[in-house]
Amino acid sequence: MTSAAYEHTAPARRSRSLPTAGTLQWLVWLLVFGLVLGPFVPLLFASVRDRPLYQAGGVFTLAAYGDLLHDPAFWRAALHTLEYASLTTALSVVAGGAVAILVARTDMPGGQAFGRLTLLPLLLPSLGIVLGWIVVWGPGGYLSSQIQSHLHIGTLDINSIPGMAVIEATRLLPVAYMTCEAALARADSSLEDAARSAGAPPLTVLRRITIPMLRPALLNSGTLIFTLSIASLGIPLLLGTPHNIQFVSTYLYLQWTNAATPDSPIVSAGAMLLLLVATLLLLLRNRLLGAEARYVSVAGKAGRTAMLSLRVWRWPLACAIGLYLALSTLVPVLGLAVMSFVAFLTPLIAPWHLFTWSNWQILGTGVYLRSIEHSALLALVGGIVTTAVVAVGTLVAHRSKLPVRRTLPFVMLYPRAIPGLIIGIGFFWAFLETGGPGSFLRQSIWGILLAFCIRNLPFAYVVMYPTLTRIGEELDRAGRSVGASWWRTCRTIVLPLLRPALFASFILMFVEILNDYDPALFLVRPGTEVIGTTMLDTFLQGIVGPVASLAMVQVGITVIVLALGTFVFKVRVSGGHDA
Amino acid sequence: MPEIHVDSLVKQFAESRALDDVSFHVAEGELFTLLGPSGCGKSTTLMSVAGFQTPEEGSVTVDGDVFFDARRRINVAAERRNLGIVFQSYAVWPHMTVYGNLAFPLKVRKTKRNAIRPRVLEVLELVEMAHLVDRYPHQLSGGQQQRVALARALVYSPSVLLLDEPFSNLDAKLRERARTWVKELQSRLGLTTVFVTHDQDEALSMSDRVAVMSLGEVQQIGTPEEIYRRPANRFVAEFVGNVNLLTGVVATWERGRLALELEDGRKLWIDSDHTPTPNARITIAVRPESLRIEPAGTSTLNGSNTLDARVTAMAFLGDHYQYELAAGSLALTVQTSGPVFAEQVKVHIPADACAIVAE
Numbered sequence: 001m002t003s004a005a006y007e008h009t010a011p012a013r014r015s016r017s018l019p020t021a022g023t024l025q026w027l028v029w030l031l032v033f034g035l036v037l038g039p040f041v042p043l044l045f046a047s048v049r050d051r052p053l054y055q056a057g058g059v060f061t062l063a064a065y066g067d068l069l070h071d072p073a074f075w076r077a078a079l080h081t082l083e084y085a086s087l088t089t090a091l092s093v094v095a096g097g098a099v100a101i102l103v104a105r106t107d108m109p110g111g112q113a114f115g116r117l118t119l120l121p122l123l124l125p126s127l128g129i130v131l132g133w134i135v136v137w138g139p140g141g142y143l144s145s146q147i148q149s150h151l152h153i154g155t156l157d158i159n160s161i162p163g164m165a166v167i168e169a170t171r172l173l174p175v176a177y178m179t180c181e182a183a184l185a186r187a188d189s190s191l192e193d194a195a196r197s198a199g200a201p202p203l204t205v206l207r208r209i210t211i212p213m214l215r216p217a218l219l220n221s222g223t224l225i226f227t228l229s230i231a232s233l234g235i236p237l238l239l240g241t242p243h244n245i246q247f248v249s250t251y252l253y254l255q256w257t258n259a260a261t262p263d264s265p266i267v268s269a270g271a272m273l274l275l276l277v278a279t280l281l282l283l284l285r286n287r288l289l290g291a292e293a294r295y296v297s298v299a300g301k302a303g304r305t306a307m308l309s310l311r312v313w314r315w316p317l318a319c320a321i322g323l324y325l326a327l328s329t330l331v332p333v334l335g336l337a338v339m340s341f342v343a344f345l346t347p348l349i350a351p352w353h354l355f356t357w358s359n360w361q362i363l364g365t366g367v368y369l370r371s372i373e374h375s376a377l378l379a380l381v382g383g384i385v386t387t388a389v390v391a392v393g394t395l396v397a398h399r400s401k402l403p404v405r406r407t408l409p410f411v412m413l414y415p416r417a418i419p420g421l422i423i424g425i426g427f428f429w430a431f432l433e434t435g436g437p438g439s440f441l442r443q444s445i446w447g448i449l450l451a452f453c454i455r456n457l458p459f460a461y462v463v464m465y466p467t468l469t470r471i472g473e474e475l476d477r478a479g480r481s482v483g484a485s486w487w488r489t490c491r492t493i494v495l496p497l498l499r500p501a502l503f504a505s506f507i508l509m510f511v512e513i514l515n516d517y518d519p520a521l522f523l524v525r526p527g528t529e530v531i532g533t534t535m536l537d538t539f540l541q542g543i544v545g546p547v548a549s550l551a552m553v554q555v556g557i558t559v560i561v562l563a564l565g566t567f568v569f570k571v572r573v574s575g576g577h578d579a
Numbered sequence: 580m581p582e583i584h585v586d587s588l589v590k591q592f593a594e595s596r597a598l599d600d601v602s603f604h605v606a607e608g609e610l611f612t613l614l615g616p617s618g619c620g621k622s623t624t625l626m627s628v629a630g631f632q633t634p635e636e637g638s639v640t641v642d643g644d645v646f647f648d649a650r651r652r653i654n655v656a657a658e659r660r661n662l663g664i665v666f667q668s669y670a671v672w673p674h675m676t677v678y679g680n681l682a683f684p685l686k687v688r689k690t691k692r693n694a695i696r697p698r699v700l701e702v703l704e705l706v707e708m709a710h711l712v713d714r715y716p717h718q719l720s721g722g723q724q725q726r727v728a729l730a731r732a733l734v735y736s737p738s739v740l741l742l743d744e745p746f747s748n749l750d751a752k753l754r755e756r757a758r759t760w761v762k763e764l765q766s767r768l769g770l771t772t773v774f775v776t777h778d779q780d781e782a783l784s785m786s787d788r789v790a791v792m793s794l795g796e797v798q799q800i801g802t803p804e805e806i807y808r809r810p811a812n813r814f815v816a817e818f819v820g821n822v823n824l825l826t827g828v829v830a831t832w833e834r835g836r837l838a839l840e841l842e843d844g845r846k847l848w849i850d851s852d853h854t855p856t857p858n859a860r861i862t863i864a865v866r867p868e869s870l871r872i873e874p875a876g877t878s879t880l881n882g883s884n885t886l887d888a889r890v891t892a893m894a895f896l897g898d899h900y901q902y903e904l905a906a907g908s909l910a911l912t913v914q915t916s917g918p919v920f921a922e923q924v925k926v927h928i929p930a931d932a933c934a935i936v937a938e
Binding site: 472474475477478479480481482483484485486488489492493496497 | 629
């Protein structure tokens, strides 16, 4: 080989007719920006008109806000919401933080397995789990009445505000657990080792070093949990409404469905206020922490010895967590399963005497079948589309030179803080105001899909962003330096390396969209039902059997998809492409 | 012909000036090094040439093509600059084989299918990696990955080669071999090359010319010998190798040499072509290995520029010995090839080993 073989060639020149990377990046930015923030414009507009938008005439007025703030029922609802959200936050942050410390820093048996099981409520269909609670722990529920008659002690009244808060806390505990676990995994353990070598006993280290280090994670997850619980609709609607306990979310929902004039501006005004509170909380949260340090990859340090030895408390604590997981997740799911196979569930007659297939057979008919088909289709299409859009959005946000790229992470995380019912109302008005395409979306399941995708888009971003940060920027610079355009570099280098995250994002989006319901409550119409709306509707009509079997369908699909995902995902990771 | 002209680059980061009027010119076939501590702006300069950083002012011209000109608002996209870059992390794409890594630039250039394989193998031959063509990067050692990175940067025959600290991830032994090898390849192919490093040994041993940078400014440009023996200022003198810095006042001056009056009154003669202002305060740099010491009792050293000194510390550094001396109030560092068995020594400062440095 001589140097003669090395010749200097002319640089590559490509045709300039193709749209440039800049155009593509702007389009993605506009799409994400428009779809996330767009629906709030008609919502704001609707809240300052004196009549619903579809009625002719109408003038600008702040009367709706005045009416709302002068309604004593609204203030009662606001107080209930505050009590509910505060209790939920306190319970889930304390318990979630404690579980995280037990799993990450002690020698509790089965720590890792408990850690993974703790995340389950985040992925299981929340509406179904609530129904499971009602079936098992509700007044006259299967276990609560057994305990009452045999042990003569009362169980928690799940129709009270503290009772509802406990259920909500079990649903949101994983949020606190996940944040704290990530913080502990990322924290430099030599800080704790230093304190121990300085002579501090483990409990002192825990109190003086570990817990203070967790403070940002606790504050961060606490704010998020508070935001999520003020917007919660399912639990208040199913448990509070029958006992006349109203919350802001149910107040707005019932106003929307029951008021004499449907779609009154009051609901839009209330939604705007709720949006304002949620946004302020999100800004507060961003202030509490560095905007980007929030999502750090959870990478455990294998083989690290436990800092705190629990000694005699090892098994009792493990049993306590096991019992908690059983009572909060396993028992409601089992209750649902049993419920779906009996004509009615009562402690007085053994379930097998009441066995029936009818709750399952009915799923093959009418609205039930339609809902299942719709939900499965939406989950599949939504999972693919959202993953694709968010992938490109994440690349624009973090791997482009688009001047406005820094606004994208905020926009992509924003829907996490927006109550589902606001997204529902917002899209309702948006579809109404955008003529032909809007009316097509309003009358088909695709409008619901759009709302679901926007609602759950932050999950896709949260999965992709940490993986992207682990792909060194020099890898795409190398692609550019050898002559590939931005998009080609993304396609052939960054996206293939991002594949595990794309896959995880699809699985997560599939599950979330399958189980989502509250934005759809404002968009659903006969013929466009999804599983969640049908379950709620059927339950409110007093029919429980088919609801249980529908919930089991959700649980079943969720578990299968998650198991499949974990299996395939593991195969990929150990495939050796991550060197 | 591939020459690089970098003219008056200015770049501002949040608070500090990353680049402050950086200019240099790299001749065809030259290996030009940007040397400096971390944060001095050397990588920012390189990435400005590559197109991954956009300075606020200045211009970059390679091979007659204007790549960047702030005034004329020209900024050619990185992928259209046709430069070969070896990154610090090598950036060998982990999901492609060695072949895939090298073929990609050719595919981007729409090279004919049947021409790709021969070209890839030809360049792999050049870096002695042809036998590993089907391996994945994680099956290669650090040194092999580096060769792949270099081959990938050469496979499309770019006009110039940019190397961003390519040896910093190799262990000491391998680094030395890679250095010789890259230099040999570069001069054989006659590649115009810009090389970024913080390692002075690398810079001195490989470069045709070196630009020493600090705080976003070019401190001095010169051949390795010039940089080492005639440092332009205190920073360059201290950054490149060990140095004794002596400050005094110009006492007398005659053709070609001047006498420096040190703080304790002693005089030191130094060779200098400069015409200094009498009574001006100046600093001179002299390298530890230029000084000569002998035991006081048996010394033949005599006359001007010879001082009595006491050994305060001694260290054995493998291929040489290092002595810390106290000559009155003056502290000096001396390197010798052999040991000196004495506490009281005479030290001689050769007049031709002293360079006047700016503060």
